[in-house]
Amino acid sequence: MPLLRRGGRAGLGLLLPLVLAAGWEIAVATGAASGRLLPPPSRIGATLWALAVSGDLWMHVEATLIRVGLGFLCGAAAGIVAGALVATIPALRWLIDPSLQALRAVPSLAWVPLFILWFGILETPKVLLIAVGVFFPVYVGVSGAIASVDRKLVEVGRIFRLSRFALARRILLPAVLPATLVGLRTGLGLGFLFVVAAELMGASEGLGYLLVDGQQFSKPDQIVAAIIAFALVGKAADMALVTLTSPLTRWQDTVRDSL
Template sequence: MASGLAGAAEADTRDAPASGSGPIVRGDSAARALLALVLPLCLAIGWELAVRAGLAQGRLVPPPSRVLATLAALAASGELRVHVEATLLRVASGFALGASLGIVLGAVTGTLPLARHLLDPAFQALRAVPSLAWVPLFILWLGILETPKVVLIAVGVFFPVYVGVSGAIASVDRKLVEVGRIFRLSKPALARRILLPAILPATIVALRTGLGLGFLFVVAAELMGASEGLGYLLVDGQQFGKPEQILAAILAFAILGKAADTVLVVLTRPLLRWQDVARDIL
Protein backbone atom coordinates (compact mmCIF):
# COMPACT_ATOMS: atom_id res chain seq x y z
CA MET A 1 0.00 0.00 0.00
CA ALA A 2 2.98 2.26 0.24
CA SER A 3 3.58 2.17 -3.44
CA GLY A 4 0.67 3.82 -5.21
CA LEU A 5 1.28 7.50 -4.94
CA ALA A 6 4.99 7.56 -4.48
CA GLY A 7 5.37 5.21 -7.41
CA ALA A 8 3.33 7.41 -9.69
CA ALA A 9 5.33 10.49 -8.86
CA GLU A 10 8.73 8.82 -8.95
CA ALA A 11 7.99 7.40 -12.33
CA ASP A 12 7.78 10.94 -13.72
CA THR A 13 11.44 11.49 -13.29
CA ARG A 14 13.03 8.10 -13.30
CA ASP A 15 11.06 5.97 -15.69
CA ALA A 16 10.67 8.70 -18.27
CA PRO A 17 12.89 7.14 -20.94
CA ALA A 18 11.16 3.79 -20.63
CA SER A 19 7.67 5.17 -20.99
CA GLY A 20 7.65 5.14 -24.78
CA SER A 21 8.29 1.43 -25.04
CA GLY A 22 6.37 0.15 -22.02
CA PRO A 23 2.76 -0.91 -22.04
CA ILE A 24 0.29 1.91 -21.58
CA VAL A 25 -0.40 1.17 -17.91
CA ARG A 26 3.29 1.75 -17.21
CA GLY A 27 3.42 4.77 -19.49
CA ASP A 28 3.63 8.40 -18.52
CA SER A 29 1.65 9.57 -15.56
CA ALA A 30 -0.74 11.76 -17.57
CA ALA A 31 -1.96 8.76 -19.52
CA ARG A 32 -2.29 6.81 -16.31
CA ALA A 33 -4.26 9.57 -14.60
CA LEU A 34 -6.65 9.63 -17.57
CA LEU A 35 -7.05 5.86 -17.42
CA ALA A 36 -7.88 6.05 -13.74
CA LEU A 37 -10.64 8.57 -14.48
CA VAL A 38 -12.34 6.60 -17.24
CA LEU A 39 -14.56 4.39 -15.06
CA PRO A 40 -15.74 6.96 -12.48
CA LEU A 41 -16.32 9.60 -15.19
CA CYS A 42 -18.31 7.23 -17.38
CA LEU A 43 -20.51 6.22 -14.44
CA ALA A 44 -21.03 9.83 -13.37
CA ILE A 45 -21.81 11.12 -16.85
CA GLY A 46 -24.02 8.11 -17.58
CA TRP A 47 -26.06 8.66 -14.44
CA GLU A 48 -26.28 12.39 -15.08
CA LEU A 49 -27.60 11.77 -18.60
CA ALA A 50 -30.06 9.12 -17.37
CA VAL A 51 -31.56 11.54 -14.85
CA ARG A 52 -31.63 14.42 -17.35
CA ALA A 53 -33.38 12.21 -19.89
CA GLY A 54 -35.98 11.30 -17.33
CA LEU A 55 -34.99 7.61 -17.22
CA ALA A 56 -34.52 7.87 -13.46
CA GLN A 57 -35.71 10.27 -10.83
CA GLY A 58 -32.46 10.60 -8.97
CA ARG A 59 -34.12 11.37 -5.65
CA LEU A 60 -32.32 8.70 -3.63
CA VAL A 61 -29.27 8.64 -5.89
CA PRO A 62 -28.83 12.26 -6.91
CA PRO A 63 -26.93 12.98 -10.13
CA PRO A 64 -23.37 14.36 -9.85
CA SER A 65 -24.46 17.87 -10.76
CA ARG A 66 -26.75 18.03 -7.72
CA VAL A 67 -24.04 16.63 -5.40
CA LEU A 68 -21.55 19.19 -6.69
CA ALA A 69 -24.13 21.96 -6.39
CA THR A 70 -24.74 20.97 -2.75
CA LEU A 71 -21.01 20.95 -2.09
CA ALA A 72 -20.69 24.38 -3.74
CA ALA A 73 -23.57 25.75 -1.69
CA LEU A 74 -22.04 24.40 1.52
CA ALA A 75 -18.73 25.94 0.53
CA ALA A 76 -20.29 29.29 -0.39
CA SER A 77 -22.16 29.57 2.91
CA GLY A 78 -18.96 28.88 4.84
CA GLU A 79 -20.58 25.81 6.40
CA LEU A 80 -18.27 23.39 4.62
CA ARG A 81 -15.23 25.09 6.05
CA VAL A 82 -16.57 24.78 9.59
CA HIS A 83 -17.24 21.06 9.13
CA VAL A 84 -13.94 20.34 7.39
CA GLU A 85 -12.02 22.21 10.07
CA ALA A 86 -13.79 20.35 12.86
CA THR A 87 -13.09 16.98 11.25
CA LEU A 88 -9.48 17.78 10.39
CA LEU A 89 -8.81 19.07 13.90
CA ARG A 90 -10.12 15.82 15.38
CA VAL A 91 -8.11 13.65 12.99
CA ALA A 92 -4.99 15.74 13.53
CA SER A 93 -5.19 15.64 17.35
CA GLY A 94 -6.10 11.95 17.43
CA PHE A 95 -3.37 11.12 14.91
CA ALA A 96 -0.76 13.16 16.75
CA LEU A 97 -1.65 11.51 20.06
CA GLY A 98 -1.97 7.95 18.74
CA ALA A 99 1.03 8.10 16.40
CA SER A 100 3.41 9.58 18.97
CA LEU A 101 2.37 7.05 21.60
CA GLY A 102 2.69 4.29 18.99
CA ILE A 103 6.18 5.40 17.99
CA VAL A 104 7.42 5.79 21.57
CA LEU A 105 5.95 2.54 22.90
CA GLY A 106 6.87 0.67 19.72
CA ALA A 107 10.45 1.89 20.09
CA VAL A 108 10.55 0.96 23.78
CA THR A 109 9.18 -2.55 23.30
CA GLY A 110 11.28 -3.00 20.16
CA THR A 111 14.57 -2.19 21.90
CA LEU A 112 14.14 -3.27 25.54
CA PRO A 113 13.42 -6.98 26.08
CA LEU A 114 12.02 -6.36 29.57
CA ALA A 115 9.53 -3.80 28.27
CA ARG A 116 8.64 -6.15 25.43
CA HIS A 117 7.81 -9.04 27.76
CA LEU A 118 5.97 -6.70 30.10
CA LEU A 119 3.92 -4.63 27.67
CA ASP A 120 3.62 -6.36 24.33
CA PRO A 121 1.25 -9.19 25.33
CA ALA A 122 -1.15 -6.68 26.89
CA PHE A 123 -1.06 -4.45 23.81
CA GLN A 124 -1.60 -7.41 21.53
CA ALA A 125 -4.61 -8.45 23.59
CA LEU A 126 -6.03 -4.91 23.48
CA ARG A 127 -5.39 -4.79 19.76
CA ALA A 128 -7.68 -7.77 19.31
CA VAL A 129 -10.59 -5.71 20.69
CA PRO A 130 -12.46 -3.99 17.85
CA SER A 131 -11.79 -0.33 18.56
CA LEU A 132 -15.44 0.64 18.19
CA ALA A 133 -16.22 -1.56 21.19
CA TRP A 134 -14.63 1.13 23.35
CA VAL A 135 -17.17 3.75 22.29
CA PRO A 136 -19.74 3.19 25.08
CA LEU A 137 -16.97 3.17 27.68
CA PHE A 138 -15.36 6.33 26.33
CA ILE A 139 -18.72 8.09 26.39
CA LEU A 140 -19.30 7.01 30.00
CA TRP A 141 -15.82 8.04 31.05
CA LEU A 142 -15.17 11.07 28.92
CA GLY A 143 -18.59 12.49 28.06
CA ILE A 144 -19.78 13.25 24.56
CA LEU A 145 -17.69 16.27 23.64
CA GLU A 146 -14.33 16.33 21.89
CA THR A 147 -12.27 14.17 24.29
CA PRO A 148 -13.87 10.77 23.57
CA LYS A 149 -13.71 11.46 19.84
CA VAL A 150 -10.02 12.30 19.89
CA VAL A 151 -9.27 9.34 22.15
CA LEU A 152 -11.16 6.95 19.88
CA ILE A 153 -9.21 8.19 16.85
CA ALA A 154 -5.96 7.95 18.82
CA VAL A 155 -6.73 4.32 19.73
CA GLY A 156 -7.37 3.53 16.07
CA VAL A 157 -4.11 5.17 15.01
CA PHE A 158 -2.02 3.78 17.86
CA PHE A 159 -2.10 0.07 17.06
CA PRO A 160 -0.88 0.01 13.45
CA VAL A 161 1.87 2.49 14.34
CA TYR A 162 2.89 0.56 17.45
CA VAL A 163 2.96 -2.79 15.66
CA GLY A 164 4.77 -1.29 12.66
CA VAL A 165 7.50 0.41 14.69
CA SER A 166 8.19 -2.41 17.12
CA GLY A 167 8.20 -4.94 14.28
CA ALA A 168 10.55 -2.77 12.24
CA ILE A 169 13.02 -2.52 15.11
CA ALA A 170 12.91 -6.26 15.67
CA SER A 171 13.82 -6.85 12.03
CA VAL A 172 16.70 -4.37 11.68
CA ASP A 173 19.56 -6.14 9.89
CA ARG A 174 22.10 -7.46 12.41
CA LYS A 175 24.81 -6.88 9.83
CA LEU A 176 24.23 -3.13 9.81
CA VAL A 177 24.13 -3.02 13.60
CA GLU A 178 27.56 -4.71 13.58
CA VAL A 179 28.90 -1.88 11.44
CA GLY A 180 27.83 0.46 14.22
CA ARG A 181 29.50 -1.78 16.83
CA ILE A 182 32.77 -1.88 14.88
CA PHE A 183 32.84 1.92 14.92
CA ARG A 184 32.00 1.80 18.64
CA LEU A 185 28.84 3.84 18.49
CA SER A 186 27.25 4.53 21.86
CA LYS A 187 23.71 3.24 22.40
CA PRO A 188 22.12 6.62 21.57
CA ALA A 189 24.35 7.04 18.51
CA LEU A 190 23.49 3.53 17.36
CA ALA A 191 19.79 4.35 17.71
CA ARG A 192 20.14 7.63 15.84
CA ARG A 193 22.55 6.62 13.11
CA ILE A 194 21.48 3.04 12.39
CA LEU A 195 18.17 2.00 13.98
CA LEU A 196 16.24 5.18 13.18
CA PRO A 197 17.06 5.33 9.46
CA ALA A 198 16.65 1.57 9.17
CA ILE A 199 13.09 1.60 10.53
CA LEU A 200 12.05 4.77 8.70
CA PRO A 201 10.44 3.12 5.65
CA ALA A 202 8.33 0.75 7.74
CA THR A 203 7.45 3.56 10.15
CA ILE A 204 6.17 5.74 7.34
CA VAL A 205 4.04 2.90 6.01
CA ALA A 206 2.67 2.43 9.52
CA LEU A 207 1.92 6.14 9.79
CA ARG A 208 0.03 6.07 6.50
CA THR A 209 -2.01 3.08 7.68
CA GLY A 210 -2.64 4.95 10.93
CA LEU A 211 -3.73 8.08 9.12
CA GLY A 212 -6.19 6.07 7.02
CA LEU A 213 -7.61 4.54 10.19
CA GLY A 214 -7.79 8.04 11.70
CA PHE A 215 -10.22 9.03 8.95
CA LEU A 216 -12.15 5.80 9.47
CA PHE A 217 -12.55 6.48 13.17
CA VAL A 218 -13.38 10.15 12.85
CA VAL A 219 -16.53 9.12 11.00
CA ALA A 220 -17.41 6.68 13.76
CA ALA A 221 -16.70 9.34 16.37
CA GLU A 222 -18.80 11.96 14.62
CA LEU A 223 -21.65 9.53 14.02
CA MET A 224 -21.87 8.97 17.77
CA GLY A 225 -22.92 12.56 18.23
CA ALA A 226 -21.47 15.81 16.95
CA SER A 227 -22.82 19.23 16.08
CA GLU A 228 -20.23 19.88 13.43
CA GLY A 229 -17.87 17.91 11.24
CA LEU A 230 -18.28 15.98 8.02
CA GLY A 231 -19.70 13.07 10.01
CA TYR A 232 -22.39 15.40 11.30
CA LEU A 233 -23.26 16.23 7.68
CA LEU A 234 -23.76 12.50 7.10
CA VAL A 235 -26.12 12.10 10.06
CA ASP A 236 -27.96 15.32 9.23
CA GLY A 237 -28.37 14.23 5.61
CA GLN A 238 -29.82 10.91 6.72
CA GLN A 239 -32.24 12.42 9.21
CA PHE A 240 -33.55 15.06 6.81
CA GLY A 241 -33.51 12.88 3.71
CA LYS A 242 -30.80 14.76 1.85
CA PRO A 243 -28.78 12.08 -0.02
CA GLU A 244 -26.97 14.77 -2.00
CA GLN A 245 -25.60 16.14 1.30
CA ILE A 246 -24.46 12.65 2.35
CA LEU A 247 -22.72 12.17 -0.99
CA ALA A 248 -21.19 15.64 -0.77
CA ALA A 249 -19.77 14.75 2.67
CA ILE A 250 -18.48 11.42 1.36
CA LEU A 251 -16.81 13.23 -1.52
CA ALA A 252 -15.22 15.66 0.93
CA PHE A 253 -13.96 12.72 3.01
CA ALA A 254 -12.43 11.11 -0.07
CA ILE A 255 -10.66 14.33 -1.05
CA LEU A 256 -9.45 15.05 2.48
CA GLY A 257 -8.23 11.50 3.08
CA LYS A 258 -6.33 11.39 -0.19
CA ALA A 259 -4.93 14.88 0.37
CA ALA A 260 -3.74 14.03 3.89
CA ASP A 261 -2.04 10.86 2.62
CA THR A 262 -0.43 12.80 -0.21
CA VAL A 263 0.90 15.41 2.22
CA LEU A 264 2.41 12.63 4.35
CA VAL A 265 3.99 10.99 1.31
CA VAL A 266 5.37 14.25 -0.07
CA LEU A 267 6.76 15.31 3.30
CA THR A 268 8.49 11.99 3.88
CA ARG A 269 9.69 11.28 0.35
CA PRO A 270 12.99 13.16 0.76
CA LEU A 271 13.77 10.84 3.70
CA LEU A 272 13.41 7.74 1.55
CA ARG A 273 15.18 8.66 -1.67
CA TRP A 274 17.94 6.18 -0.86
CA GLN A 275 15.63 3.16 -0.99
CA ASP A 276 16.44 0.50 -3.52
CA VAL A 277 12.95 -0.80 -4.13
CA ALA A 278 11.06 -2.50 -6.89
CA ARG A 279 8.23 0.01 -7.17
CA ASP A 280 9.71 1.68 -10.25
CA ILE A 281 9.96 -1.50 -12.26
CA LEU A 282 6.74 -3.21 -11.23
Protein backbone atom coordinates in the same frame (compact mmCIF):
# COMPACT_ATOMS: atom_id res chain seq x y z
CA MET B 1 7.28 9.52 -22.88
CA PRO B 2 6.90 7.61 -19.60
CA LEU B 3 5.21 10.68 -18.13
CA LEU B 4 2.74 10.69 -20.96
CA ARG B 5 2.07 6.99 -20.46
CA ARG B 6 1.56 7.51 -16.74
CA GLY B 7 -0.82 10.39 -17.45
CA GLY B 8 -2.63 8.15 -19.90
CA ARG B 9 -2.98 5.45 -17.31
CA ALA B 10 -4.39 7.89 -14.74
CA GLY B 11 -6.81 9.10 -17.38
CA LEU B 12 -7.91 5.55 -18.01
CA GLY B 13 -8.61 5.15 -14.30
CA LEU B 14 -10.90 8.18 -14.41
CA LEU B 15 -12.84 6.82 -17.35
CA LEU B 16 -15.07 4.40 -15.42
CA PRO B 17 -16.34 6.82 -12.74
CA LEU B 18 -16.87 9.53 -15.37
CA VAL B 19 -18.86 7.20 -17.61
CA LEU B 20 -20.95 6.01 -14.65
CA ALA B 21 -21.59 9.58 -13.49
CA ALA B 22 -22.53 10.72 -16.98
CA GLY B 23 -24.80 7.69 -17.40
CA TRP B 24 -26.57 8.43 -14.12
CA GLU B 25 -26.91 12.08 -15.01
CA ILE B 26 -28.53 11.15 -18.33
CA ALA B 27 -30.75 8.52 -16.70
CA VAL B 28 -32.12 11.03 -14.21
CA ALA B 29 -32.41 13.82 -16.79
CA THR B 30 -34.42 11.65 -19.16
CA GLY B 31 -36.65 10.44 -16.36
CA ALA B 32 -35.46 6.82 -16.58
CA ALA B 33 -34.56 7.02 -12.90
CA SER B 34 -35.95 9.29 -10.20
CA GLY B 35 -32.67 10.19 -8.53
CA ARG B 36 -34.47 10.50 -5.22
CA LEU B 37 -32.17 8.13 -3.30
CA LEU B 38 -29.06 8.87 -5.33
CA PRO B 39 -29.09 12.37 -6.79
CA PRO B 40 -27.38 12.98 -10.13
CA PRO B 41 -23.83 14.39 -10.13
CA SER B 42 -25.03 17.86 -11.06
CA ARG B 43 -27.15 18.13 -7.89
CA ILE B 44 -24.36 16.77 -5.70
CA GLY B 45 -22.03 19.29 -7.28
CA ALA B 46 -24.50 22.07 -6.62
CA THR B 47 -24.85 21.02 -2.96
CA LEU B 48 -21.10 20.88 -2.54
CA TRP B 49 -20.80 24.30 -4.17
CA ALA B 50 -23.48 25.79 -1.95
CA LEU B 51 -21.78 24.38 1.17
CA ALA B 52 -18.48 25.80 0.05
CA VAL B 53 -19.84 29.24 -0.78
CA SER B 54 -21.71 29.56 2.49
CA GLY B 55 -18.53 28.67 4.41
CA ASP B 56 -20.22 25.72 6.12
CA LEU B 57 -18.03 23.22 4.29
CA TRP B 58 -14.80 24.80 5.59
CA MET B 59 -16.12 24.87 9.13
CA HIS B 60 -16.93 21.16 8.93
CA VAL B 61 -13.65 20.29 7.25
CA GLU B 62 -11.77 22.29 9.86
CA ALA B 63 -13.53 20.55 12.74
CA THR B 64 -12.78 17.14 11.25
CA LEU B 65 -9.17 18.00 10.50
CA ILE B 66 -8.55 19.26 14.03
CA ARG B 67 -9.92 16.03 15.49
CA VAL B 68 -7.89 13.85 13.13
CA GLY B 69 -4.80 15.98 13.68
CA LEU B 70 -4.98 15.84 17.47
CA GLY B 71 -5.83 12.14 17.50
CA PHE B 72 -3.06 11.42 15.02
CA LEU B 73 -0.45 13.29 17.07
CA CYS B 74 -1.43 11.58 20.32
CA GLY B 75 -1.78 8.13 18.78
CA ALA B 76 1.40 8.35 16.74
CA ALA B 77 3.47 9.64 19.67
CA ALA B 78 2.16 6.90 21.94
CA GLY B 79 2.69 4.29 19.21
CA ILE B 80 6.30 5.34 18.59
CA VAL B 81 7.17 5.40 22.28
CA ALA B 82 5.45 2.10 23.06
CA GLY B 83 6.86 0.43 19.94
CA ALA B 84 10.40 1.58 20.72
CA LEU B 85 10.20 0.47 24.37
CA VAL B 86 8.68 -2.89 23.59
CA ALA B 87 11.20 -3.64 20.85
CA THR B 88 14.25 -2.71 22.90
CA ILE B 89 13.36 -4.01 26.36
CA PRO B 90 12.55 -7.75 26.28
CA ALA B 91 10.91 -7.73 29.70
CA LEU B 92 8.50 -5.03 28.54
CA ARG B 93 7.80 -6.97 25.37
CA TRP B 94 6.78 -10.06 27.33
CA LEU B 95 4.80 -7.94 29.75
CA ILE B 96 2.75 -5.65 27.55
CA ASP B 97 2.93 -6.81 23.95
CA PRO B 98 0.39 -9.66 24.42
CA SER B 99 -2.11 -7.27 26.02
CA LEU B 100 -1.65 -4.69 23.29
CA GLN B 101 -2.05 -7.34 20.61
CA ALA B 102 -5.28 -8.46 22.28
CA LEU B 103 -6.58 -4.87 22.42
CA ARG B 104 -5.64 -4.47 18.77
CA ALA B 105 -8.07 -7.25 17.92
CA VAL B 106 -10.98 -5.32 19.46
CA PRO B 107 -13.11 -3.70 16.72
CA SER B 108 -12.71 0.02 17.12
CA LEU B 109 -16.41 0.82 17.31
CA ALA B 110 -16.68 -1.41 20.38
CA TRP B 111 -14.92 1.35 22.32
CA VAL B 112 -17.50 3.98 21.48
CA PRO B 113 -20.05 3.24 24.25
CA LEU B 114 -17.32 2.97 26.85
CA PHE B 115 -15.64 6.19 25.77
CA ILE B 116 -18.97 8.05 25.81
CA LEU B 117 -19.65 6.70 29.29
CA TRP B 118 -16.21 7.74 30.51
CA PHE B 119 -15.65 11.02 28.70
CA GLY B 120 -19.09 12.26 27.67
CA ILE B 121 -19.88 13.19 24.09
CA LEU B 122 -17.64 16.19 23.63
CA GLU B 123 -14.20 16.30 22.02
CA THR B 124 -12.25 14.05 24.39
CA PRO B 125 -13.79 10.71 23.40
CA LYS B 126 -13.57 11.61 19.71
CA VAL B 127 -9.89 12.47 19.80
CA LEU B 128 -9.22 9.44 21.97
CA LEU B 129 -11.01 7.10 19.60
CA ILE B 130 -8.97 8.43 16.69
CA ALA B 131 -5.79 8.14 18.76
CA VAL B 132 -6.61 4.50 19.48
CA GLY B 133 -7.03 3.88 15.77
CA VAL B 134 -3.73 5.57 14.90
CA PHE B 135 -1.82 3.96 17.77
CA PHE B 136 -1.90 0.34 16.65
CA PRO B 137 -0.48 0.52 13.12
CA VAL B 138 2.25 2.88 14.34
CA TYR B 139 3.03 0.63 17.31
CA VAL B 140 3.17 -2.50 15.16
CA GLY B 141 5.25 -0.73 12.49
CA VAL B 142 7.81 0.72 14.89
CA SER B 143 8.24 -2.36 17.09
CA GLY B 144 8.47 -4.62 14.04
CA ALA B 145 10.98 -2.33 12.36
CA ILE B 146 13.24 -2.14 15.41
CA ALA B 147 13.05 -5.88 15.95
CA SER B 148 14.05 -6.56 12.36
CA VAL B 149 16.97 -4.14 12.08
CA ASP B 150 19.74 -5.97 10.23
CA ARG B 151 22.14 -7.30 12.86
CA LYS B 152 24.88 -7.14 10.26
CA LEU B 153 24.55 -3.37 9.96
CA VAL B 154 24.58 -3.03 13.74
CA GLU B 155 27.86 -4.95 13.63
CA VAL B 156 29.30 -2.32 11.29
CA GLY B 157 28.48 0.20 14.00
CA ARG B 158 30.24 -1.99 16.56
CA ILE B 159 33.33 -2.25 14.35
CA PHE B 160 33.53 1.55 14.36
CA ARG B 161 32.94 1.56 18.14
CA LEU B 162 29.81 3.67 18.15
CA SER B 163 28.40 4.50 21.56
CA ARG B 164 24.90 3.28 22.37
CA PHE B 165 23.51 6.69 21.54
CA ALA B 166 25.46 6.98 18.29
CA LEU B 167 24.35 3.49 17.32
CA ALA B 168 20.73 4.47 17.88
CA ARG B 169 21.09 7.73 15.97
CA ARG B 170 23.29 6.61 13.09
CA ILE B 171 22.05 3.07 12.48
CA LEU B 172 18.82 2.18 14.29
CA LEU B 173 16.92 5.40 13.56
CA PRO B 174 17.54 5.50 9.80
CA ALA B 175 16.94 1.75 9.60
CA VAL B 176 13.50 1.94 11.21
CA LEU B 177 12.40 5.14 9.52
CA PRO B 178 10.80 3.61 6.41
CA ALA B 179 8.62 1.13 8.32
CA THR B 180 7.74 3.86 10.81
CA LEU B 181 6.56 6.12 8.01
CA VAL B 182 4.48 3.30 6.53
CA GLY B 183 2.94 2.83 9.99
CA LEU B 184 2.23 6.55 10.28
CA ARG B 185 0.60 6.56 6.90
CA THR B 186 -1.60 3.59 7.72
CA GLY B 187 -2.39 5.30 11.01
CA LEU B 188 -3.45 8.49 9.28
CA GLY B 189 -5.78 6.50 7.03
CA LEU B 190 -7.28 4.81 10.07
CA GLY B 191 -7.59 8.22 11.72
CA PHE B 192 -9.94 9.30 8.93
CA LEU B 193 -11.79 6.01 9.28
CA PHE B 194 -12.26 6.60 12.98
CA VAL B 195 -13.21 10.25 12.77
CA VAL B 196 -16.38 9.20 10.98
CA ALA B 197 -17.23 6.84 13.81
CA ALA B 198 -16.34 9.53 16.32
CA GLU B 199 -18.52 12.14 14.65
CA LEU B 200 -21.38 9.70 14.26
CA MET B 201 -21.47 9.40 18.05
CA GLY B 202 -22.75 12.93 18.24
CA ALA B 203 -21.26 16.13 16.92
CA SER B 204 -22.56 19.52 15.92
CA GLU B 205 -19.92 20.08 13.29
CA GLY B 206 -17.56 18.03 11.16
CA LEU B 207 -17.94 16.07 7.97
CA GLY B 208 -19.37 13.15 9.95
CA TYR B 209 -22.07 15.52 11.23
CA LEU B 210 -22.96 16.31 7.61
CA LEU B 211 -23.46 12.58 7.06
CA VAL B 212 -25.75 12.15 10.07
CA ASP B 213 -27.62 15.33 9.28
CA GLY B 214 -28.09 14.22 5.68
CA GLN B 215 -29.47 10.88 6.81
CA GLN B 216 -31.86 12.35 9.41
CA PHE B 217 -33.28 14.97 7.05
CA SER B 218 -33.18 12.70 4.05
CA LYS B 219 -30.68 14.72 2.03
CA PRO B 220 -28.77 12.12 -0.02
CA ASP B 221 -27.01 14.86 -1.99
CA GLN B 222 -25.51 16.18 1.24
CA ILE B 223 -24.40 12.67 2.24
CA VAL B 224 -22.66 12.09 -1.08
CA ALA B 225 -21.17 15.60 -0.91
CA ALA B 226 -19.75 14.80 2.55
CA ILE B 227 -18.37 11.48 1.28
CA ILE B 228 -16.64 13.29 -1.57
CA ALA B 229 -15.27 15.88 0.85
CA PHE B 230 -13.95 13.05 3.07
CA ALA B 231 -12.22 11.47 0.08
CA LEU B 232 -10.61 14.75 -0.97
CA VAL B 233 -9.50 15.74 2.53
CA GLY B 234 -8.18 12.25 3.29
CA LYS B 235 -6.25 12.11 0.06
CA ALA B 236 -4.84 15.61 0.62
CA ALA B 237 -3.70 14.72 4.15
CA ASP B 238 -2.09 11.55 2.87
CA MET B 239 -0.28 13.41 0.11
CA ALA B 240 0.89 16.03 2.59
CA LEU B 241 2.35 13.33 4.84
CA VAL B 242 4.09 11.64 1.90
CA THR B 243 5.48 14.94 0.61
CA LEU B 244 6.73 16.00 4.02
CA THR B 245 8.45 12.69 4.73
CA SER B 246 9.74 11.69 1.32
CA PRO B 247 13.08 13.53 1.72
CA LEU B 248 13.75 11.17 4.64
CA THR B 249 13.44 8.06 2.50
CA ARG B 250 15.04 9.36 -0.67
CA TRP B 251 17.56 6.54 -0.40
CA GLN B 252 15.05 3.74 -0.62
CA ASP B 253 13.19 3.37 -3.85
CA THR B 254 11.09 0.49 -2.57
CA VAL B 255 9.71 2.63 0.21
CA ARG B 256 8.75 5.31 -2.21
CA ASP B 257 7.01 2.69 -4.30
CA SER B 258 5.03 1.41 -1.34
CA LEU B 259 4.14 4.89 -0.14
